[in-house]
Amino acid sequence: MSLQTLITADSVETPSGRIRYASTGSGPVALFVHGVVLNKHLWRHQLTGLSDIRRCIAVDLLAHGDTEITPNQDVSVTANAKMLKEVLDALQIDQVDLVGNDSGGGIAQIFAALNPERVRTLTLTNCDTHDNWPPEAFKPFVDMVKAGGLRDTLNAMLADKTIFRSPGALGPAYERPETVTDEDIETYLRPLVRTEQRTHDLQRFVMAFDNKHTRVIEARLRELRAPTLILWGTDDVYFPVKWAHWLAKTIPGAKPPVVLEGARIFFPEERADEFNRLLRDHLQAP
Numbered sequence: 001m002s003l004q005t006l007i008t009a010d011s012v013e014t015p016s017g018r019i020r021y022a023s024t025g026s027g028p029v030a031l032f033v034h035g036v037v038l039n040k041h042l043w044r045h046q047l048t049g050l051s052d053i054r055r056c057i058a059v060d061l062l063a064h065g066d067t068e069i070t071p072n073q074d075v076s077v078t079a080n081a082k083m084l085k086e087v088l089d090a091l092q093i094d095q096v097d098l099v100g101n102d103s104g105g106g107i108a109q110i111f112a113a114l115n116p117e118r119v120r121t122l123t124l125t126n127c128d129t130h131d132n133w134p135p136e137a138f139k140p141f142v143d144m145v146k147a148g149g150l151r152d153t154l155n156a157m158l159a160d161k162t163i164f165r166s167p168g169a170l171g172p173a174y175e176r177p178e179t180v181t182d183e184d185i186e187t188y189l190r191p192l193v194r195t196e197q198r199t200h201d202l203q204r205f206v207m208a209f210d211n212k213h214t215r216v217i218e219a220r221l222r223e224l225r226a227p228t229l230i231l232w233g234t235d236d237v238y239f240p241v242k243w244a245h246w247l248a249k250t251i252p253g254a255k256p257p258v259v260l261e262g263a264r265i266f267f268p269e270e271r272a273d274e275f276n277r278l279l280r281d282h283l284q285a286p
Contacts, residue, residue: 006024006047006048006051007022007023007024007044007047007048008022008023008024009021009022010022010023011066011068012087012090012091013090014083014086014087014089014090015086016062016069016073016074016079016082016083016086017062017067017068017069017070017073017083018067018068018069019059019060019067019083019086019087020040020059020060020065020066020067020068021040021057021058021059021060021087022040022043022044022047022057022058023047023055023056023057023058024047024048024051024055024056025047025050025051025052025053025054025055025056026051026055027053027054027055028054028055028095028096028097028120029054029055029056029057029093029095029096029097030046030050030054030055030056030057030096030097030098030099030283031057031058031059031084031088031096031097031098031099032046032047032056032057032058032059032099032100032104033058033059033061033084033098033099033100033101033104033105033107033108034058034059034060034061034064034101034102034104035101035102035103035104035105035127036064036102036103036205036206037064037170037188037189037192037202038064038102038188038266039060039061039064039065039066039187039188039191040058040059040060040065041065041184041187041188042058042101042266042268042269043056043058043099043268044058045268045269045272045275045276046058046099046268046272046275046276046279049272049273049276050276050279050280050283053280053283053284054097054283057091057096059083059084059087061080061083061104061107061205062074062075062079062080062083062201062205063075063198063201063202063204063205064191064192064202064205065191066191069201071197071200071201073201075201075204075205075208076205076208076210076213077103077106077107077110077128077208077209077213077214078110078213080107081107081108081110081111081114084107084111085111085114085115085118088118094118095117095118095119095120096118096119096120097120097121097122097123097283098111098112098119098120098121098122098123099122099123099125099279100123100124100125100127101125101126101127101265101266101268102125102126102127102128102238102265102266103127103128103133104127105124105125105126105127105128105129106127106128106129106133106213106214108122108124108127109124109127109129109214109217109221110213110214110217112221112224112226113217113220113221113224114217114220116220116223116224116225116226119224119226120226121226121227121228121229121282121283122224122226122227122228122229122251122253123228123229123230123231123279123282124228124229124230124231124247125231125232125233125265125267125268125275126232126233126236126238126239126243126244126264126265126267127239127243128211128214128239129214129239129243129246129247130211130214130215130218130243130246131211131214131215132211132239132243133209133210133211133213133214134209134211135238135239137172137237137238138238141206142206142207142209145203145206145207146207150199150202150203150206151193151196151199153169154189154192154193154199155193157169157170157185157189158185158186158189158190158193161182161185164177164180164185164189165177165178165180172237172238172264173238173264173265173266174264174266174270175235175262175263175264175267175270176270179270218250221247221250221251222250222251222252223252224251224252224253225252225253226253227253227255227282227285228247228251228253228254228255229254229255229258229278229279229282230244230247230248230254230255230257230258231257231258231260231267231275231278231279232244232257232258232259232260232263233259233260233262233263233264233265233267234259234260234261234262234263235261235262235263235264236263236264236265237264238265239265241257241259244257244259245257258278260274
């Protein structure tokens with residue numbers, strides 16, 4: 001069967017905006033949270049690969065994808081964690097298996113720390129952690145956004161997809177950037193330039209980066225008992241593997257980290273079979 005027949009696109013009204021999401025499967029809910037510049041498309045292989053054991057839902061964050069917000073909506077990571085709670089409330093979902101990547105992993109930590117009763121299990125892949133946010137390697141992108149260059153940069157990557165795959169852009173996020181298709185790049189970036197407001201919302205998201213959001217939850221993370229899987233690529237220029245060990249020491253429910261040699265930050269997309277197998281074992285553990 002094709003992805004189109006398996007995955008349903010929908011939206012839900014919340015106080016934070018009209019949140020778009022993709023869903024498939026039935027049973028207990030697994031909620032997937034992507035990071036900056038991407039959207040729910042990141043999790044397509046997980047939605048199709050795990051739909052036999054979970055109702056899989058992947059959201060578009062505030063300022064990303066097809067989610068619609070007002071110009072004055074807070075788009076910080078803490079606001080995004082609040083949005084996740086609103087989505088679950090609107091869909092009448094009590095608990096989730098929460099999975100996060102990149103800044104979505106930071107948002108997942110915030111959600112879990114503030115709403116531990118809503119988290120059945122937690123899975124964190126390479127992501128913003130504690131005071132490593134924004135990571136040093138991402139600061140040139142932040143500086144470019146602050147200088148007002150975001151829209152031109154996004155349009156340049158859309159006009160010439162090799163720029164997206166280059167070492168100066170998203171190339172370092174992939175083991176094999178040459179395998180990222182033009183269609184994938186369009187799916188990620190086109191919504192961000194659909195209107196001036198959408199680009200401005202992403203600009204606000206990036207400019208709101210501040211590790212106070214992840215530092216302030218440390219005490220609550222130290223009380224988090226949800227079974228936690230930490231999967232970490234070792235070749236990530238943004239989030240060194242030491243942060244996997246920090247999370248494992250900090251979260252009482254965490255198992256020792258599982259490291260993926262040579263993997264980079266977007267390994268849920270590139271190493272979907274391996275990731276899905278490890279995630280399936282975690283979700284089905286007694």
